[in-house]
Amino acid sequence: MSKRPASSSTPAKSKRTKTSSGQKTSPGQTRLDTFFASSHHDQQPSSSKPTNPMVPKIHKGSPEIIDVDLLGDPVIPSSETEVKVAKETPIPRSLTSPVKFIQVKVAAADALPPSYATLSADCATFDPETYELPSSLEIPYSFLAHALSTVCATRSRITILDTLSNAFRVILTRHSQSLLPAIYLLSNTMSPPYSSLELNIGPSVISQAIQHVSGLTPSALRKLYNNFGDIGDVAFAAKSNTRTLIPHPPLLVSFVYKTMYKIATSHGQGAAKQKQKLVETLLVAAKGEESRFLARTLSQNLRVGAVRTSLLTALARCFVLSSPCRGSTPCPYHVSAKTLATIQPLNGESKKGKNIDTARETLNAACKESETLVRKVFVQHPDYEHILGSLIEDGLEMLAQKVPLTVGIPIYPTLGTPIRSFEEVYERLKGLPFTAELKYDGQRAQIHAHRQVDGHIMVRLFSRHLEDMTSKYPDVVALVEEMCGRNTEIQSFIMDSEIVAINPADGSLKDFQTLASRARKDVRLGDVSADVGVFVFDLMYLNEQALLTHPFRSRRALLREHFPPFVPERKELARFQHVESCDSEDGKTSIEEFWESDVGRRDTEGLMVKLLDNETVKQQPQERVKPLLAVYDADKRTYAWMKLKKDYVNGLGDSLDLVPIGAWHGNGRKAQWWSPILLGVWDAKKGRVVGVCKCMSGFSDNFYKCNTVLPDIDTLLKALSERYNLSEDSELCSRVSEWNCETGGLKPDVYFKPQEVWEIRGAEVTVSPVSVAALGLVSSSKGLSLRFPRFVRIRQDKSVEQASDTVFLANMWRKQKGEKDLVDEGDELIDVDLRNSEVEESDASSDSG
Numbered sequence: 001m002s003k004r005p006a007s008s009s010t011p012a013k014s015k016r017t018k019t020s021s022g023q024k025t026s027p028g029q030t031r032l033d034t035f036f037a038s039s040h041h042d043q044q045p046s047s048s049k050p051t052n053p054m055v056p057k058i059h060k061g062s063p064e065i066i067d068v069d070l071l072g073d074p075v076i077p078s079s080e081t082e083v084k085v086a087k088e089t090p091i092p093r094s095l096t097s098p099v100k101f102i103q104v105k106v107a108a109a110d111a112l113p114p115s116y117a118t119l120s121a122d123c124a125t126f127d128p129e130t131y132e133l134p135s136s137l138e139i140p141y142s143f144l145a146h147a148l149s150t151v152c153a154t155r156s157r158i159t160i161l162d163t164l165s166n167a168f169r170v171i172l173t174r175h176s177q178s179l180l181p182a183i184y185l186l187s188n189t190m191s192p193p194y195s196s197l198e199l200n201i202g203p204s205v206i207s208q209a210i211q212h213v214s215g216l217t218p219s220a221l222r223k224l225y226n227n228f229g230d231i232g233d234v235a236f237a238a239k240s241n242t243r244t245l246i247p248h249p250p251l252l253v254s255f256v257y258k259t260m261y262k263i264a265t266s267h268g269q270g271a272a273k274q275k276q277k278l279v280e281t282l283l284v285a286a287k288g289e290e291s292r293f294l295a296r297t298l299s300q301n302l303r304v305g306a307v308r309t310s311l312l313t314a315l316a317r318c319f320v321l322s323s324p325c326r327g328s329t330p331c332p333y334h335v336s337a338k339t340l341a342t343i344q345p346l347n348g349e350s351k352k353g354k355n356i357d358t359a360r361e362t363l364n365a366a367c368k369e370s371e372t373l374v375r376k377v378f379v380q381h382p383d384y385e386h387i388l389g390s391l392i393e394d395g396l397e398m399l400a401q402k403v404p405l406t407v408g409i410p411i412y413p414t415l416g417t418p419i420r421s422f423e424e425v426y427e428r429l430k431g432l433p434f435t436a437e438l439k440y441d442g443q444r445a446q447i448h449a450h451r452q453v454d455g456h457i458m459v460r461l462f463s464r465h466l467e468d469m470t471s472k473y474p475d476v477v478a479l480v481e482e483m484c485g486r487n488t489e490i491q492s493f494i495m496d497s498e499i500v501a502i503n504p505a506d507g508s509l510k511d512f513q514t515l516a517s518r519a520r521k522d523v524r525l526g527d528v529s530a531d532v533g534v535f536v537f538d539l540m541y542l543n544e545q546a547l548l549t550h551p552f553r554s555r556r557a558l559l560r561e562h563f564p565p566f567v568p569e570r571k572e573l574a575r576f577q578h579v580e581s582c583d584s585e586d587g588k589t590s591i592e593e594f595w596e597s598d599v600g601r602r603d604t605e606g607l608m609v610k611l612l613d614n615e616t617v618k619q620q621p622q623e624r625v626k627p628l629l630a631v632y633d634a635d636k637r638t639y640a641w642m643k644l645k646k647d648y649v650n651g652l653g654d655s656l657d658l659v660p661i662g663a664w665h666g667n668g669r670k671a672q673w674w675s676p677i678l679l680g681v682w683d684a685k686k687g688r689v690v691g692v693c694k695c696m697s698g699f700s701d702n703f704y705k706c707n708t709v710l711p712d713i714d715t716l717l718k719a720l721s722e723r724y725n726l727s728e729d730s731e732l733c734s735r736v737s738e739w740n741c742e743t744g745g746l747k748p749d750v751y752f753k754p755q756e757v758w759e760i761r762g763a764e765v766t767v768s769p770v771s772v773a774a775l776g777l778v779s780s781s782k783g784l785s786l787r788f789p790r791f792v793r794i795r796q797d798k799s800v801e802q803a804s805d806t807v808f809l810a811n812m813w814r815k816q817k818g819e820k821d822l823v824d825e826g827d828e829l830i831d832v833d834l835r836n837s838e839v840e841e842s843d844a845s846s847d848s849g
């Protein structure tokens with residue numbers, strides 16, 4: 001596997017493409033429209049000498065900033081300077097213990113970024129106590145930037161996990177209050193997914209801030225941007241040539257997080273200005289790697305291969321290694337200090353997982369137990385604040401008890417495994433009892449309800465991606481309130497359902513586009529534009545009891561018993577129904593008839609096939625017998641839940657969610673419009689969209705309905721061409737590649753800003769010499785493409801980062817060939833031993849020196 005270039009000293013260059021005019025441009029993640037789209041803002045007289053993009057121009061009028069090259073040696077005050085770090089800001093809910101800001105004495109040496117020892121050392125022998133940090137009572141942001149840059153420079157999971165767990169241990173031992181903001185900054189989030197806190201700053205804010213703090217002219221910045229294609233690399237280069245007269249105090253992790261929080265919560269008049277000021281406050285004080293990662297964080301694309309799974313794994317290891325066992329009896333999550341002390345440094349053999357000493361084996365086992373625990377707790381209660389609070393206070397032993405499944409906090413949903421034929425159901429389940437449910441075409445909704453002491457029913461609805469969508473469905477909230485009002489035995493519950501648009505007259509199903517026409521939030525009960533039915537299919541919690549580990553048959557029985565179908569008299573309320581289903585125990589003929597009748601329906605997508613009881617199965621003759629559990633497996637895709645879409649049967653095993661990133665001029669009748677459209681998959685490793693195929697079919701009436709009601713395909717392409725028009729001031733369409741996309745040999749006439757997701761079906765995934773999608777995953781020289789792609793609908797519920805990714809595409813290709821899936825290093829939860837994989841890479845890319 002190829003390694004990314006180390007980013008500690010020189011910015012990693014992003015891939016560049018040539019424009020039609022031969023000028024080099026780079027597919028930067030963010031389009032820096034205001035400053036980079038044209039150079040007419042540039043007030044500098046143009047020099048006759050050719051300019052080197054690596055040597056930025058300095059803006060004459062810039063306050064406070066000077067070009068050190070012009071002055072000779074950097075000007076550093078000789079005496080200590082007393083600087084106030086920050087004013088007290090409102091403490092966010094997510095900072096458990098408010099961090100007090102203090103007066104910091106800043107030494108002259110603080111003008112330069114501090115250097116740090118390696119963090120990627122073997123975590124089993126790493127000592128956080130002796131790790132040197134610059135003198136500060138808190139954790140400097142430069143330390144986090146150092147960790148990020150180490151993680152960025154490798155694809156080795158072992159190095160990433162070592163770096164993160166060592167960094168966490170240093171923070172935990174020195175200033176544990178900084179651990180939560182550090183995790184948020186490392187995960188490029190600011191709060192739990194259900195509390196929708198977003199920075200909401202445009203690319204122009206960041207580019208202006210870089211310009212102000214570096215003194216560069218807009219055209220000099222544009223050159224840097226064209227050279228690097230990444231806003232972080234631009235910030236790094238822009239700032240590396242500037243020094244401030246008075247050194248700024250070091251940025252602290254807590255201060256950076258709080259400032260981000262302040263940016264996210266700035267609303268109303270003057271908010272734009274305030275945000276701009278806050279961004280500049282951060283960038284002006286940033287040194288070295290800090291600038292790169294701050295700019296990337298601000299632009300919401302950290303470009304780091306450390307995802308949720310790695311963070312949780314590293315966190316678990318951190319607490320195994322740095323937190324003492326609190327119980328009187330030995331627990332599976334800890335290793336005694338004596339055992340730890342006898343762990344031998346890794347050698348060639350043990351790095352490959354062979355001849356590991358027994359002390360390390362004991363540590364590996366404890367880490368594995370705690371990783372499983374921490375991940376399990378997180379998917380049932382995804383809140384770092386609660387998890388960290390409990391880990392710090394009570395250790396790993398009490399975590400599951402202290403951070404339980406909670407009404408009001410969404411669970412990561414269980415997921416369906418795609419299968420291609422009904423016969424596969426029988427093959428997979430080997431005659432075990434299952435149920436086949438209709439697969440409704442609506443929006444998944446996790447419904448939480450709790451009767452409060454005053455009798456009020458608290459209701460919350462969460463989406464498939466855990467966003468709070470309570471205000472989108474006041475009719476469902478009112479339905480739940482009414483149901484709980486009628487049945488006073490119900491104290492609390494969590495259920496899983498699909499909300500579907502219906503005809504209020506007879507309850508018949510309407511298509512997904514009707515539902516999509518509903519506003520996303522703040523809908524008022526009287527103003528509901530699309531009536532809905534709630535088709536409930538699972539119950540995870542009832543009256544203070546978690547049901548996740550109960551087999552589906554018993555969860556379903558409780559659901560049916562306590563929540564019968566209900567059609568409220570008040571017409572403005574949603575209806576409550578159970579999903580239509582057929583059990584295998586009714587006989588094969590009934591099941592087949594159910595499938596046949598479903599295939600004939602236009603308003604459903606296929607079937608969801610669910611195992612009813614906990615069983616053991618042998619998937620392949622040579623395989624061991626494995627348990628197949630009918631539990632509610634949060635965030636897991638197993639064969640206990642299978643999705644059989646009608647379209648799969650003759651085509652691919654699943655649809656893909658792809659991003660339109662470019663187009664060609666149409667021919668003949670379509671000469672005025674864009675057709676075909678270039679679609680891309682998300683590449684999580686590269687943090688960008690990569691072109692996969694050209695799509696020109698499937699644009700039926702459905703497409704229009706998402707925008708305006710338009711009659712035919714011609715009008716659709718017209719609407720699309722209007723949205724992505726090529727005017728001077730277009731924000732979405734450009735002749736040159738201005739956004740962070742890679743198109744390989746697919747060279748469209750125009751490029752689109754990646755900003756929407758389309759569901760696409762296709763006949764087959766094929767290896768392609770022109771595509772660079774999933775390059776390296778199935779072949780070292782060829783990528784993957786899709787044959788006969790067909791537009792199905794716009795996925796309004798998905799962001800670009802949630803589009804189908806390259807690993808998914810590669811697995812689809814492998815599945816077609818009857819091969820096993822690749823291990824996804826991304827967001828899938830997988831168990832990896834401390835030292836049993838990717839050893840060569842770890843060796844080569846380790847920065848331990």
Ligand code: ATP
Pocket residue numbers: 415416417437438439440441442443444445464498537579608643
């Ligand atoms: P996934 O959720 O599996 O990642 P996805 O979001 O692309 O994929 P689909 O491939 O359409 O969605 O299939 C799963 C979805 O089907 C569920 O998330 C749920 O919203 C919907 N669904 C409809 N009917 C049912 C049902 N009876 N049981 C479970 N899910 C159902």
